[in-house]
Amino acid sequence: MRKEIIVALAGSPNVGKSTLFNVLTGARQKVANWPGTTVERKEGIVEHGEYRIRIIDLPGTYSLTAKSIEEAIARNFIVYEKPDVTIVIVDALALEKSLYLALQVMELTDKVILVLNKMDLADRRGIHIHVKALEKRLGVPIVQTIAVKGVGVKDLVKKILELSIGEAPSKPYKLKYEGLDEYLAPLITSLKRTEILKQFSRKWVAIKILEGDRDIANTISKSGNSEILSIAVKVKDRIKEKTGLEAEVLIVSKRYDEITHILDGVVSYEKVSSEIFTSKIDSLIMHSIFGIPMMFLIFGIMFLIVFSINIGFPLNLIFSSLGLTEWALIIEEYSLSSLLEGFFGYLGVQIANALTFLNTPSWLISLIVDGVIAGIGTVLSFFPLIFLAFLFLGALEDSGYLARAAYISDRILRRISLSGKAFVPLIFGLGCNVPAVLATRILENENERKLTAILAPLIP
CATH class of the missing domain: 1.10.287 (Helix Hairpins)
Structure with missing residues (x-):
């Protein structure tokens, strides 16, 4: 029988925690909710020799001060469940911000591994981290990874085993709060x-x-x-x-x-041409005047592509207004929803003909064709819309724009007790309530998710 090692995976949103979890555990995952909450709980298994490593993906949070249910879950698991190892993922592109959570975790447990993720992007942007010096100052093992490519994952598993059996030294730095x-x-x-x-x-x-x-x-x-x-x-x-x-x-x-x-002295910066270009884009999309119009333009293009591919709207209206009625009809006819509707309509007719040939009672034919097949078709017609919406959301999040859009809209949405990130599901509410409500899953706070889910269907 394999020896079990319990590992907690902690990190702020957008540091690559979910990517690393998926790379580590592959298909061996179990998804449920944390007891008494609607917050998703993911567990995965990694088997290595005589060891069975059970990895629990804690909710993404910026702090361990329990002001939200996610923060309370993350902290309480570390304190009360006492995992053998706690992995804290930090973003090499935003080391200062990421270490804020890591140092709070190190206040609660000595069994900590720090994962420096996105090291390739940091190098490209001229950010050089002296890992050995940082490891010495923090007093915990550090593993460098590129989660999206699976780089460093084997080293991480090895370090988990070493720390759990006491072979890797770990004496975490403790915050001093000088002057308090x-x-x-x-x-x-x-x-x-x-x-x-x-x-x-x-x-x-x-x-x-x-x-x-x-x-x-x-x-x-x-x-x-x-x-x-x-x-x-x-x-x-x-x-x-x-x-x-x-x-x-x-x-x-x-x-x-x-x-x-x-x-101090651990991180050095070097100006690179790509960084200068990125800074110029940042200054444009974060501009106090042009930032909001740019945000509406980007989400407008996303909205146009997603809904045009799925139902033809609003591209069909644009073509109709330009006098291109024939093209508008083609767009509607060959949209994914129309194609699915046509397929299930054809399937229903064929099954109805086959059942009629077999002298099946009319009520049973109606139940199968109008009930089961039509019902499945209706449900599946939402799938392309939801898939495309989350595909674009993922692309925007990976590019870093989602965080910037949230920052831009935060000042406006704070007036109705929402954070800037709630802008995304509210935008989807302009087109369809289903992806709008599902998109609330990107919000970290449960109360905010509920309020946004209530407001999204009210968007005209």
Whole structure:
């Protein structure tokens, strides 16, 4: 019987986590939901010699402060399930931002492997990372990968085995939060008098309270120690008075200060021609004036292609308005939906003729032809639309434009309690509600997914 190793796969959205998970596990995957939630849970198996590695793909999250269900799931799995190894994937193109999550994971467990993904793109853009120096400063093993090409996957599996059996050294860097001790002291003193949340360090709990961690606050409140939360309010007021910053902002800035210190001398940059070209494109699509028109143009082209291929609309209307009625009819006739409808119509007629020849009762013929076959045809007619929509979404996400479009539209959508990323499913709502609702899966927050799914069908 193989020895089982439990591995948690953590990472921020868009770092290549899902790609690496698929490359590692192949077809040996099981998809379900995390208990009591609608958040998808993926598990995969890798067999290597006498070992059976079970990999759990944690929800993509930027932080481990439980303000959303995804953040709570990721953190609670690491703390309570105690995986043998936790892999944190970081984007070599955005190392500073990616390390923000990695350092928080390293606060909770010593069994950490850091995966530097997209190393080929980093080299192309003139970003040079001195991996050995970074490994020494962070105190954890680092594996370089190019997930889309499967590069580095064998090295990662080997490192998982070494770390799980104690052959690979791992002494993770712990965040110091310099300058916060005077503010944390009253909270730490109060927490030491209680038995709650003993699995965490008192300093870590104090920081999470100040960050507004809902899980921690609820646990303290239910334990009858509400006075700790009252002390936290006073500490927050003191921080605001002395620094002019909210407690949460100050804590985040302290983390980034430490990340900057860690990366000092570890990352070097070189100007390359492709980077200059990319910067020019970035400046155009992120422009304060031209950014939004560019976004509507890009999504408009996507909308035009997806729906024209599937149902002929709105290309048929464009051709009709130009007086090209014959071409408009051809586009409608040879759209994927029309072809599927024609196929199932033909199939229904042939089966009806065959059943009539066999003296089948008319009610049974109607049930099979008008019910089963027509029903399957109707359901399958949505497939090309959904497939094409997600194909384009994947292309936009891989190109990095989806994150930029979310940033551009964030300011507008914040007014209705949505993030900029909700723009994508809302855009699909202009054409069809089915891909619009399905596209809400790209949103990390469950409440945001629900609100967007409710709003999408209301788009005219």
